Amino acid sequence: MKLLQTVAFVLFGLSLTASSSFAAHNFGKLTGIVADPAGNPQMGATVWLTPEFAGGRAIELLTDENGIFVSQRLRPGLYSVKVTLAGFMPSIQDHVSIGASVNTSIHFELDSIFASLDQLRRKSPKAAEPDDWKWVLRTSSSSRPVLQLRDGTVVIANSSRDEKDDQPRISVQLNNGSVRPGSSSALPGYLGTSVSYDQSLGSAGELLMAGEFNYDQAVPGVFGGSVASIWLPTGKFGEGPETTLIVHQSHLGDSGRSIRSMRFEHSEQMVLTDHVVLEYGGEYLSGGFVGALTSSLRPHARLGMRLFPHWNAAFLVETDPDAYGLRTQVSAQEPAIDALQTGPTLVWGNGNPVLNGGWHEEFAVRHDVGARGEIDSAVFRDDSRHQAVYGTVMGSADSSSPAGPFPGPFTNDAGAAGFWGTRVVYREKLVDNLEVAGVYAWAGALAPNDQSTPLSDLREMVQTTYRHSVAARVAGRVPKAKTQFAASYKWISGTVVTRQDLYSETAMAIDPNLSLSIRQPLPSLRRAGHWEALADFRNMLSQGYVSLASPDGRMLVMPVERSFRGGVSFQF
Structure with missing residues (x-):
């Protein structure tokens, strides 16, 4: 018991001496682009970042009109990145490494459902989650933002940082x-x-x-x-x-x-x-x-x-x-x-x-x-x-x-x-x-x-x-x-x-x-x-x-x- 208390107080001392600059440099950044087989950027694709280490929480993003998604202040470690978009096959990249103070870039090329019937006939080695087929009402990338159906309510998501609202x-x-x-x-x-x-x-x-x-x-x-x-x-x-x-x-x-x-x-x-x-x-x-x-x-x-x-x-x-x-x-x-x-x-x-x-x-x-x-x-x-x-x-x-x-x-x-x-x-x-x-x-x-x-x-x-x-x-x-x-x-x-x-x-x-x-x-x-x-x-x-x-x-x-x-x- 005394040993546990001593260890806990030492950890608390570390928290008091850790500076904000150290915390700021302990995060990484992930940037990605989503495109179809012809290379056209895909707006409104849903991106899930799931940590492969204990204690992490999944983050949901949407691609912008250029098919780009960005997530900042990620804890270093391995992540599983999954992209879904109506009309395309889901795509997953496992073991994506995020380093401290490093901007990691990845690229996704989504295959059309109609061009991938042979993949559908084969059993996937990774079980699909219920939200793999998340439908998005897409509009012209040069005019209106994406309208996403979430819990039965239509919300506007016009940026890849959908998880944060800057409005008070x-x-x-x-x-x-x-x-x-x-x-x-x-x-x-x-x-x-x-x-x-x-x-x-x-x-x-x-x-x-x-x-x-x-x-x-x-x-x-x-x-x-x-x-x-x-x-x-x-x-x-x-x-x-x-x-x-x-x-x-x-x-x-x-x-x-x-x-x-x-x-x-x-x-x-x-x-x-x-x-x-x-x-x-x-x-x-x-x-x-x-x-x-x-x-x-x-x-x-x-x-x-x-x-x-x-x-x-x-x-x-x-x-x-x-x-x-x-x-x-x-x-x-x-x-x-x-x-x-x-x-x-x-x-x-x-x-x-x-x-x-x-x-x-x-x-x-x-x-x-x-x-x-x-x-x-x-x-x-x-x-x-x-x-x-x-x-x-x-x-x-x-x-x-x-x-x-x-x-x-x-x-x-x-x-x-x-x-x-x-x-x-x-x-x-x-x-x-x-x-x-x-x-x-x-x-x-x-x-x-x-x-x-x-x-x-x-x-x-x-x-x-x-x-x-x-x-x-x-x-x-x-x-x-x-x-x-x-x-x-x-x-x-x-x-x-x-x-x-x-x-x-x-x-x-x-x-x-x-x-x-x-x-x-x-x-x-x-x-x-x-x-x-x-x-x-x-x-x-x-x-x-x-x-x-x-x-x-x-x-x-x-x-x-x-x-x-x-x-x-x-x-x-």
Whole structure:
């Protein structure tokens, strides 16, 4: 354990000393041209760049009117490049080498379908993916841009850099609460407004900003606000370096305190070899109220390796589950607004705040199953000096509560705890608009031990226990209505007062018990902007609540509180 901590701190030190100039020179560039057998450039061809090393993500491009596509800031390594165009046979070039600070050029000559019937009769050595035949409405290369059919919607793609939009985007959300447990805004009925603004910085990348304000109409003086910013040098969330700053402040009633917190995080990526990539970084956390502040400096690192074709392995060290979940959910539609809910969690003990978190070490192996599925198996260890238990004190004047008489759920200190665990995950994309996942885990958590002690000594009322759990998640999109949905359920074999396998839950967006999320596009007024209705239901059946009785009162513990977050989102 000490060795792992030492290695993690060394990696964090490297992240602080790595300069921006080093990161800028650690990327390569790929330029290509697509033509027919007669040498005529082909506009509107779809180009997929798929890394052949672990940890990479596929990139989609379109050729311009000259048949050219360009992708910059690529991590060095081997890539598979695939080109598809209606009326032509798909073409694939494997093992395309991208070097640091090098512009690699490739050329594709597409064969006509009618001239290649003999190839169609033979079995291809590489299975075609469902999107190999992606139809494009093509127009004259000298007049109008390409119109591409994407998810049933026609969009304009007049450049090869289709993956980046230089126009600023503004999003406004009106909702009635947050889904983050333990915070004042997690209670149902809290009104809130969130605003995000995405601005391109040209060659410097993209800046995502968001702010939120929420308040309670029933309790005077209860309100809070948050601001978040994410700088993406590559212009893509989840791909490349990221710098995040989040600041929170909550006022908990006329007689309560004003609580502040901050999180500053920076992450980098480094390609060590063609089959090994290192992701590393760290974060600075602080929080509390006037006269009682706490802070912490924490590293994180992930080493990904490609062992064999279709086999990958990873070793990771993490210290903050919220930040880890945000980094791994690269499909987030509003990452800046999601970042508002990833500030540091303060644990209260004897009236003083400490920062929740600890060390999470994990070794995982992934195997691709067919073209659409994968299975992961992992062994992990969680250690924390201050284990958080979310609960509301009832029937007792708890002097240690930061909110005074305000009856909200707060994080209580259950002392030091450590758990081993193992999990198996199977994920598969059944069709283009439907994905499923199943998780089995055996891991430790805190559970009641039936001892009657004062609430101020919560650590004597709980004990470490190991539980089995089975979870499932279904996510997809209804094609015609364009409704996006995600439903999950997690069953645990016994009573617990803390989360079991928290890092897997945050990464896969699976909460204990039954949860449902829906995003429904609404008709836009005069085609201006994009409207969506939002609905997030967490722990819909109010399961998992535990009552801890003591001589001086009772605490209602809720690993995940029942909550609803609904509203509308407007983007323009």
